[in-house]
Amino acid sequence: MIIEPRVRGFICTTAHPVGCATNVREQIAYVLKQGPVADCPKRVAVLGCSTGYGLASRIVATFAGGADTIGVSLEREPSEKRSASAGWYNNRAFEIEAEKIGRSPLTLEGDAFSDEMKKDFIERVREKFGQLDLLVYSMAAPVRTDPDTGKTYRSVIKPLGAPVEIKTLDTETGEVFQTTLEPANEDQTAATVAVMGGDDWKRWIDQLADAGVLAPGFRTLNYTYIGSELTWPIYWNGTLGRAKVDLDSKAEAIRVRLGPDAARVVALKAVVTQASSAIPVVPLYGTVLFKVMKQLGLHEGCIEQIDRLFRTRLGKGVELDDAQRIRVDDWELSPEVQTEVSRRWPLLTTETLGELADLGEYKSQFLRLFGFGIDGVDYTKDVDPRVVPG
Numbered sequence: 001m002i003i004e005p006r007v008r009g010f011i012c013t014t015a016h017p018v019g020c021a022t023n024v025r026e027q028i029a030y031v032l033k034q035g036p037v038a039d040c041p042k043r044v045a046v047l048g049c050s051t052g053y054g055l056a057s058r059i060v061a062t063f064a065g066g067a068d069t070i071g072v073s074l075e076r077e078p079s080e081k082r083s084a085s086a087g088w089y090n091n092r093a094f095e096i097e098a099e100k101i102g103r104s105p106l107t108l109e110g111d112a113f114s115d116e117m118k119k120d121f122i123e124r125v126r127e128k129f130g131q132l133d134l135l136v137y138s139m140a141a142p143v144r145t146d147p148d149t150g151k152t153y154r155s156v157i158k159p160l161g162a163p164v165e166i167k168t169l170d171t172e173t174g175e176v177f178q179t180t181l182e183p184a185n186e187d188q189t190a191a192t193v194a195v196m197g198g199d200d201w202k203r204w205i206d207q208l209a210d211a212g213v214l215a216p217g218f219r220t221l222n223y224t225y226i227g228s229e230l231t232w233p234i235y236w237n238g239t240l241g242r243a244k245v246d247l248d249s250k251a252e253a254i255r256v257r258l259g260p261d262a263a264r265v266v267a268l269k270a271v272v273t274q275a276s277s278a279i280p281v282v283p284l285y286g287t288v289l290f291k292v293m294k295q296l297g298l299h300e301g302c303i304e305q306i307d308r309l310f311r312t313r314l315g316k317g318v319e320l321d322d323a324q325r326i327r328v329d330d331w332e333l334s335p336e337v338q339t340e341v342s343r344r345w346p347l348l349t350t351e352t353l354g355e356l357a358d359l360g361e362y363k364s365q366f367l368r369l370f371g372f373g374i375d376g377v378d379y380t381k382d383v384d385p386r387v388v389p390g
């Protein structure tokens with residue numbers, strides 16, 4: 001069948017197997033070009049391994065770090081008539097490429113929030129690795145069922161306290177407009193913390209530690225976004241920020257149990273992923289940020305950020321911020337970038353968007369997440385949606 005993008009709001013319901021595989025291979029090629037990462041942990045787990053920052057982490061650990069990996073993600077399988085999720089194609093393409101260099105990666109597809117998945121994972125780690133040296137937690141999900149209570153929580157992306165009036169962008173039409181976002185109530189805030197906070201991370205680490213599958217010197221990383229004051233009203237000072245603050249306290253709890261370097265929250269830059277495109281204001285901020293960072297020669301996507309994390313931020317004595325986090329968002333938050341983004345922000349209108357921001361780049365990065373718009377891929381060719389080319 002011919003697979004075309006079908007975009008509904010901030011998701012694309014189709015994905016292209018050849019495009020996704022090409023995307024994965026391009027990321028691998030980038031990492032190989034940078035050369036090996038010294039002292040990379042060798043038995044690595046990535047939760048949320050199939051797209052965005054998790055996929056980049058798995059690629060860097062494998063292709064620059066020489067690691068064997070186990071990944072977990074939630075996917076839609078393909079059928080004869082329907083394409084799979086992009087993550088399903090990415091997982092298969094990753095496995096094909098990792099096997100070519102003599103690795104035998106393991107991928108578990110299902111709900112990482114469930115205790116069944118954790119049990120299965122522990123068994124597979126025992127069989128395959130014995131113990132783990134590093135676990136990267138890179139999950140972004142809208143809903144979580146708490147295994148203890150059976151209660152299902154849905155996250156909301158809202159401000160706290162009072163309504164926020166803020167500029168935003170319709171990425172389909174290119175219209176820039178003011179919008180008022182109503183604040184979350186207490187239940188919604190608590191639900192967002194239950195989904196995107198550190199509860200599940202800590203639960204994973206506790207169960208793995210109890211099962212004795214964490215190697216001496218084991219470390220775990222969890223990714224966060226802090227951003228600049230332009231996005232704070234909706235992100236850091238909103239429900240998502242509350243959830244991210246919870247990561248810091250769970251990191252501390254893990255350090256208390258496993259040692260002073262065992263857990264770190266890592267602040268990363270804004271990039272286009274399935275998760276970030278759903279956040280109001282972030283796409284508008286992104287279109288300006290990408291243009292400014294490109295103009296200053298500081299552009300980074302997921303793979304460049306994670307490559308820099310593994311190469312420069314995981315060694316002994318790395319600088320931490322006041323909340324004991326590792327920072328790789330330093331270029332995004334540098335005065336030269338933020339001064340220029342802030343200068344452009346009040347000038348942004350539907351009419352000036354083309355000059356001050358780069359919507360075309362944003363849209364093309366969004367479509368690339370699903371394997372569309374990639375050079376060298378013939379989208380007019382019939383493909384079997386169940387097959388990822390080797």
Ligand SMILES: NC(=O)c1ccc[n+]([C@@H]2O[C@H](COP(=O)([O-])OP(=O)(O)OC[C@H]3O[C@@H](n4cnc5c(N)ncnc54)[C@H](O)[C@@H]3O)[C@@H](O)[C@H]2O)c1
Binds near residue numbers: 110
């Ligand atoms: N995108 C950004 O701009 C940005 C910036 C800084 C930090 N981060 C953080 O990075 C982390 C990853 O985000 P991303 O943007 O790469 O997201 P993403 O949407 O690209 O990836 C999310 C991953 O989680 C998996 N997942 C979702 N629900 C799951 C479930 N129930 N069980 C198993 N797997 C599940 C998906 O399959 C996918 O692999 C998040 O913590 C996010 O806050 C993102």
